[in-house]
Amino acid sequence: xxxxxxxxxxxxxxxxxxxxxxxxxxxxxxxxxxxxxxxxxxxxxxxxxxxxxxxxxxxxxxxxxxxxxxxxxxxxxxxxxxxxxxxxxxxxxxxxxxxxxxxx
Numbered sequence: 001x002x003x004x005x006x007x008x009x010x011x012x013x014x015x016x017x018x019x020x021x022x023x024x025x026x027x028x029x030x031x032x033x034x035x036x037x038x039x040x041x042x043x044x045x046x047x048x049x050x051x052x053x054x055x056x057x058x059x060x061x062x063x064x065x066x067x068x069x070x071x072x073x074x075x076x077x078x079x080x081x082x083x084x085x086x087x088x089x090x091x092x093x094x095x096x097x098x099x100x101x102x103x104x
Contacts, residue, residue, distance in 0.1 A: 033062065035075060035086045044068025062086050070100040 032039050033049070040047070040062075048065040055061060059077040062084075066073070072092035079085030092099040 033086065035089060040064065040075070040086070060084055063092070064089070065101065070102060071098055072101065 034040065044066055046067045048067075050063045050065075051060040052063065053060055054063065054074065055076065057077075059079070059081050061077050062073075062075040064073045064075065065071075073089040074092050075086040075089045077084045078087050
């Protein structure tokens with residue numbers, strides 16, 4: 001199912017010229033996001049989180065890219081729209097293979 005999302009994710013990203021720069025005063029304080037009862041750790045490099053309703057159920061899922069290897073984790077929202085809860089992740093797939101984006 002997640003392999004179908006790659007074109008949608010790319011299409012959903014606004015063009016760079018349409019995004020408004022964000023200042024630190026507009027950002028919320030950082031929070032530790034848990035998968036089950038464990039903080040999410042991408043294992044390799046830096047995380048690049050993004051939230052969106054990836055499966056059309058009205059709840060925000062968590063997409064986390066990791067710098068090392070260019071793989072993407074999808075954490076489906078097992079909670080509600082107002083109280084998200086993330087548990088186990090699934091690798092984003094492109095066909096039968098784990099999807100990878102250029103890293104570096």
